[in-house]
Amino acid sequence: MHNIVIIGNGISGITTARHVRKLSDHKITVISAETDHFFSRTALMYIYMGHMKYEHTKPYEDWFWEKNRIDLKRAFVEKVDTDGKTLHFSDGETMGYDKLVIATGSKPNKFGWPGQDLEGVQGLYSYQDLETMEANTKNLSRAVIVGGGLIGIEMAEMLRSRNIPVTFLVREESFWDNVLPYGESQMINRHIKEHHIDLRLATELKEIISDENGRVKAVITGTGETIQCEFVGLTVGVSPNIGLLKGSGIETKRGVLVDPFLKTNIDNVYALGDCAEFLEPNGERKSIEQVWYTGRMMGEALARTLCDKPTKYEPGHWFNSAKFLDIEYQTYGWVWAKAKDNENDFYWEHKNGKICLRLRWEKSTGKLLGVNNLGFRLRHHAFDKWFKEGRTVDYVLEHLKDANFDPELYKTYEAEIIAQFNRENGKNIQLKKKSWKRILDFVS
Amino acid sequence: MSTTEPNLSISNPHPEDTDVIQKVALVVACFGVLILLAAWANVALDAAIFMPIAIISMIGGTTVYGARSYLKQPEGIKNNGVWHFSLTSRGAFAWAVGILLTGFYILLYWFPGYVGFVQSGENQGLVALFDPLSMAIKGRPASQWFMYGTLYTIAILALGMKFIFKYRHNRYQLIRTISVMIAQLVFAYTIPEILAALNYNDVTTTAGEYAGYYDADIKNVWPLDYDFFYSYHLDAMQEEAYQPVGMIYLIAGMALFLVGTPVLTYLIGKRWYCSWVCGCGGLAETAGDPFRHLSSKKLGAWKLERWLIHSVMIFVFVMTAVTLYGYFTGTSSVFGLDIYSKFQKPYGFFIGAIFSGIIGVGFYPMLGNRVWCRFGCPMAGYMGIIQRFKSKFRITTNGGQCISCGNCSTYCEQGIDVRAYAQKGQNIVRASCVGCGVCSAVCPRGVLKLENGPEEKRYDLPPIIIGNESVKISD
Structure with a gap:
């Protein structure tokens, strides 16, 4: 049984802890200077706006941690001694570890503006x-x-x-x-x-x-x-929050440098989430991924490595989402701000100016590369599967009804989208009816 | 977290945003309520003039206020300040409203004289205000129940209009709300009164003989309508003077319970009833909407829910079985226990009045708008079992898109921890879900979709959340 200590109780650290517990009986300690319990950082805005209170942003009830034998410690780590495998807290206390996980997240950028440290x-x-x-x-x-x-x-x-x-x-x-x-x-x-x-x-x-x-x-x-x-x-923007690692011997650049196993240059020290910087970025992904989903996925992978099942962080097809005021945004695959030379582009916008769809596909093969949808919802499973199967833009449009994820009774836009696509591309794609059989196949 | 200054409004925290039209509309709506209070206090008002003014003011004022408040903002989710306002965050205002509502129910149930009902003789106070309407429809003075039914319908219509403006961007909410408004106005309110007016119900003959009364709200199905099988009720439906309408109600009532409910719940979930037609649900979804976030999401509350709702179900089954035994054998007791005083009366008192009325509605501002539906309603319990084990309905989650923000769980009126499922990529299949669709509406990342589909894979827990190839399903 190892003594695993995780610095940071955000989505990365907590996912790691939860999955280590699922896989093993290791002793797990999660340290945070921020809050006693894990909360959803993405929900902070809703507390201010009065949609929720802090307690609603906690995905697990407070008894969860003790029940799952995940020790929580509220403390600020000032220094990491990797030779002595010891953490030094700001109050002078120390804590030993066998394996250390750095999941300290980010801090907001400041670019040296005059007055940037003023009150307010x-x-x-x-x-x-x-x-x-x-x-x-x-x-x-x-x-x-x-x-x-x-x-x-x-x-x-x-x-x-x-x-x-x-x-x-x-x-x-x-x-x-x-x-x-x-x-x-x-x-x-x-x-x-x-x-x-x-x-x-x-x-x-x-x-x-x-x-x-x-x-x-x-x-x-x-x-x-x-x-x-x-x-x-x-x-x-934000930057990795790694001040505590000064003098620890852990290699850093903008973030903590890690290999595909999320391991640092020091044995038994790992980093993940916002604070980690990949020596070799994953495909088109950035070397520092500051996204909720990637933090979670890194945690799922790292937990296995910590439990003696060495597992590379291998994210699948890119996806992300956001909400801009009242307009929801989802994206699957890669949609760059400007289409690359080998890419074709299609953009449809509803006449209300608040709903749109963009598709990008490879010129030579017709394979779909990415989709942006704003103001309406698309099924993650559909696009994940279509990317894996290398489906063409024609195929995807034909089956677009299978991917619709808007609430029931909503007006649908597939016919309008395909009519425009056919017009612009000289095609004759016919929209297929929604098929539950195909939808269930996405999930398998 | 420090809170902001308490605020008494429901939908708008910023007085500088309230324009003249809104203020006038608010004054008009309040004027309608003031007429009710004045009538209650026996201020001499000409009911024939002031009753329509009150109704029009309340519905019209609220509609204009809602329209003005929401239409001048871009369409979208309008939960700003919900946890900052006194009324919607268990503040002093909430307590005041809760006490007022509770008090109203206590008087209505047990002391109708205090709301102006006079058994023999002229009504007074609040009930008397509705005499002209009752006279116009069925030619006799109002009862406390006529007054209550009218106010209940006004609440659903007026606050339903507000809800429609609030959710005008969401067609599911729009159509669902129109459905509960029509169900209340037509099936629960108008048709029963018309049947009484046409002498198909609640008739006293010229000879002074009372022919009996049955519940003519066709969608008020047993076991929610717990006295459906009471002998007075069965007799009334079979009363010769009421035919063929009475028998239609008797047959329809049983068919709805035995066939309609299971079939519809199998096809589309219990929402067909709970959030589309039910009267309790109708009030919860309209007048109760500002309180939906107050339901407890704790695991303990879920455990309590399962014990309570199924206990009430057993209670109503036993009570009804005993009632039918008494009806068909002509006895008034079973195993030496008096059917009325040991079964019917306790059920009516504890469940019918205290649970569904006082706690169910009176405690809206404290416990949320669905306490009765979640913890008590035997109809919901019955459909819940079907929905959980044999139904096409589920809330599908959208792969890996959940960010665990908690909006879905917070705004679930039934206290379901929706997020617990969404963040695992698991569909939500829960007995208690009434299918209101608000979790899907408030989700900022497009994760939740209510839908009816094949039962296959309905509640599988995916081995991994999609989007991560690090972890293979095989190992």
């Missing part, structure tokens, strides 16, 4: 950030958010839920346009404005101005405009 300026990642935001956003006349990504738009939605006027500075020409293609990105631009968010595209932050008490009172943009505000949200 913050990012949003941790539970503490949420508490700070609660305190920082009382009686505001305006908030400014810097950075047009997923956390930026979430923060804008949070503030708007309390009717706080928001100016949203996005450096790019269009919202999240390094990920979203033109049509989708434009759709979200419009939707942001529909929510009365003052969206400033192609606008950078230059400086944050302090009042006499060291609190933010305005920002100056790249164009020299001054915007009065009492709150600045810095949402320009």
